[in-house]
Amino acid sequence: MKGRLAGAMLAAALGASALAAAAPAAAAHPNLSGYWSLARTQPPPDPALAAKLPPGTVVLHDTGPAELPRGDYGGLKVKPAALAAAARWNPKDDLTVSRACAAPSIIYATQGPFPMEIYQGTEMMVFKYEYFDLVRIIFMDGRPHPPADAPHSKVGHSVGHWEGDTLVVDTSHLEAATITNNGLNHSDQAHVVERFRLSPDGKTLLSTQAFDDPEVLDAPGARFIAWTKEPGKYVFPYDCDPSFGLNYR
Numbered sequence: 423m424k425g426r427l428a429g430a431m432l433a434a435a436l437g438a439s440a441l442a443a444a445a446p447a448a449a450a451h452p453n454l455s456g457y458w459s460l461a462r463t464q465p466p467p468d469p470a471l472a473a474k475l476p477p478g479t480v481v482l483h484d485t486g487p488a489e490l491p492r493g494d495y496g497g498l499k500v501k502p503a504a505l506a507a508a509a510r511w512n513p514k515d516d517l518t519v520s521r522a523c524a525a526p527s528i529i530y531a532t533q534g535p536f537p538m539e540i541y542q543g544t545e546m547m548v549f550k551y552e553y554f555d556l557v558r559i560i561f562m563d564g565r566p567h568p569p570a571d572a573p574h575s576k577v578g579h580s581v582g583h584w585e586g587d588t589l590v591v592d593t594s595h596l597e598a599a600t601i602t603n604n605g606l607n608h609s610d611q612a613h614v615v616e617r618f619r620l621s622p623d624g625k626t627l628l629s630t631q632a633f634d635d636p637e638v639l640d641a642p643g644a645r646f647i648a649w650t651k652e653p654g655k656y657v658f659p660y661d662c663d664p665s666f667g668l669n670y671r
Contacts, residue, residue, distance in 0.1 A: 451584050452620045454547075457656060458627050458649035459537040460486060467646045468628040471588070471617050475632055479642045484602060485533045495606050499640040504606065511605025517669075523662035525554035527576045527599035529608055529633050532616075533645050537657050547582060547589075552657035560591055567594045574610050589618040601633075601643070609637035625651050 464485055475481075482496040490496055495508070515521070525531070536553035547560040560582040567579050578596040582589055593614040601608050612635040619628055632644040 451589075452587050452624075453542055454540045454589065454618060454620065454627065455542040457537060457539050457652050457654075459652055459655075460533075460535050461626065461648040461650045464646065465626070465628070465648050468619070468630075471619065471628060471630045471646070474617055475630060475644050476634075476642045479632060479644045482602070482643060482645050485645055485647050487535045490602050490604050492604050494604070495602055496643075498601070498606070498643045500606065501638055501640060504638040507607070508605035519664045519668060522666060523554075523664045525556060525576045525599075526603070527596045527608070527612070528556070528558065528578065528593065529596070529612060529614060529631070530600045530603055531556055531576075532631055533647050537652075537655070538649070539657055550657055552660060554662065555660045567592075578614070585617075587619055591616040591618070601638075607638070608633070608635045611635055611637045627651065 467481075480497045480499060482490075482498070484490050484496060492511075493509070495505075500508070516524075531551060531553045534553050536551060538552065539548075539550040541548040541550070543562070545561075545563045547562060549558040549560065551557070554576075556577055558577045558580055560580045562582050564583075565581060567581060572579070572595060574595045574597045576597050576599060578593040580591050580593040582591045584590070591614075593616070596608070596610060596612045596614070598607055598610050598612075600606065612633055614631060614633045616629055616631050620626070621628060627649040629647045629649075630644055631647060632642055634642040
């Protein structure tokens, strides 16, 4: 009797151990860590990510090295005052010694043709961009955004969470900066929601970047952005030299 009881207890213990061992694997999130370069050929938008964009979102098609021409804002619904300010833009004003190395915010920087590294942890994630040496901390510990009067920056304040296999990152507290690099700027009221998910083979990182700005836009804007994984590489220092602005005096 004692032998049968001991055997049953052992079996139950082994079963509980097996469930405990299996639980972390079942609950594990995709690992986004690694070096990611902007995909040379951008794939079609991921349907699952596209379905999450807010209604009425205008999707820009300027990802990569291509730039929109002057006066073309990709169909974004721009408020009159912001549109007038964009029309007054002179590119030479951005090519001075004082402004030549002024970093954009993540709204423009993320879609540029530069690689990034992702370091994934449980309490936070780090996104390290080659472009202007920008570094983002994505807090994954459930904290809220700070008060509205907290300092703003070009990378803002980002909090993240998982929705199944998709990382959702919400960013506020961005400094005013460019949206399309041709005169259209967002204000410090801009708000960004990004979604990241791996392709089935794990070699492509698919994402959407949706942004709104009550000071500048009448409807949200968004970009689809895809990166290709390249093991063994790392981002280089950007090392911007503002003296090259002297060439445009």
